[in-house]
Amino acid sequence: MKNDITTRRDIEQLVNTFYDKVQRDAIIGPIFIHVAKVNWDHHLPIMYSFWAGILLEERTYVGNPMMIHEALNKKSPLLQYHFDSWVRLFYETVDELFAGRNAEYAKEQGSQIAQLMHHKMRESEQ
Numbered sequence: 001m002k003n004d005i006t007t008r009r010d011i012e013q014l015v016n017t018f019y020d021k022v023q024r025d026a027i028i029g030p031i032f033i034h035v036a037k038v039n040w041d042h043h044l045p046i047m048y049s050f051w052a053g054i055l056l057e058e059r060t061y062v063g064n065p066m067m068i069h070e071a072l073n074k075k076s077p078l079l080q081y082h083f084d085s086w087v088r089l090f091y092e093t094v095d096e097l098f099a100g101r102n103a104e105y106a107k108e109q110g111s112q113i114a115q116l117m118h119h120k121m122r123e124s125e126q
C-alpha cells in the first residue's frame with residue numbers, strides 16, 4: 001500500500017522523480033535542457049520549497065513562477081501540448097509513488113496552476 005505525501009522527504013522524492021521524467025520527455029525535456037538550460041542543483045531545491053509550501057504549509061518558497069514562465073514563453077512558446085505533457089508526467093509520478101488526500105491535492109493543484117499559467121500567457125499575448 002502506498003503512503004500519502006506527508007514529509008519533506010516525500011516532496012523531494014516526488015520532485016526528483018518528476019524532473020527525471022521531464023528530462024527524458026521528448027516534448028518538454030528540450031525546453032528545460034536546451035531553451036532554459038536549467039541548472040538542476042539550483043532548480044530542484046526551489047521546487048522542493050514550492051511544493052512543500054502547497055502540500056505541507058511550509059513557508060520558504062519566494063518567487064514569481066508566472067513571470068518566469070512568461071519569460072520562457074517568449075523564448076519558446078509554451079503551448080497546450082506542452083502543458084498536457086507536464087500534467088501527464090506529474091500525475092504519473094504522483095500515482096506511481098503515493099496515494100491519499102495530499103496526493104490527490106497535489107494533482108489538483110498541478111493541473112490548476114498549469115491551466116492558470118497557460119491562460120495568463122494567452123491573455124498577455126493579445
Ligand code: HEM
Binds near residue numbers: 028031032062078113
Ligand atoms: C509547459 C509546462 C512547463 C514548462 C516547460 C516549465 C519549465 C520551467 C523552466 C524551464 C523553469 C526554469 C528553471 C530555471 O531556469 O531555473 C521553471 C521554473 C519553475 N516552474 Fe515550470 N514549467 C512548466 C509548468 C509548470 C507548472 C504547471 C508549474 C506549477 C505547478 C511550474 C512551476 C515552476 C516553479 C515553481 C518554478 C521555479 C520558479 C522560481 O525559480 O522561483 N511549472 N519551469
